[in-house]
Amino acid sequence: MSFLPSNIIYNFLISFGVIVGASLLAGIGALINDHPPLKTMFNIAGSVKIWAVAVALGGTFxxxxxxxxxxxxxxxxxxxxxxxxxxxxxxGANMGYGFIRLIQKCGESIIK
Incomplete structure (x- = not known):
């Protein structure tokens, strides 16, 4: 793997996408299971951050x-x-986490 700006962009967007994708799909699962979706999305976003980094790097080894x-x-x-x-x-993982937090904050303000 050569040091290219495209690799940096890929790493950022892959880790961002893992967080956002996992959280959104967990939110859908929470709706199906009659659990609070925003809370579930936030919990999942926090728990998969390290995995998002590992995925973006193409595996730790x-x-x-x-x-x-x-x-x-x-x-x-x-x-x-x-x-x-x-x-x-x-x-990228932290930005994805921040994006999910933003969704949660906006959802809470709409509900109130």
């Missing part, structure tokens, strides 16, 4: 291999590249 290569073979560029990918994936 490839990242560990790249970091290992950087540490033991002296390839600092590899460590920096993986660090950027991890930070971008975390940002």
């Amino acid at each position: 490839s990242s560990f291999e790249a970091i290992e290569k950087g540490i033991f073979k002296g390839e600092i560029k590899s460590i920096i590249k993986q660090a950027v990918y991890v930070v971008v994936a975390v940002l």
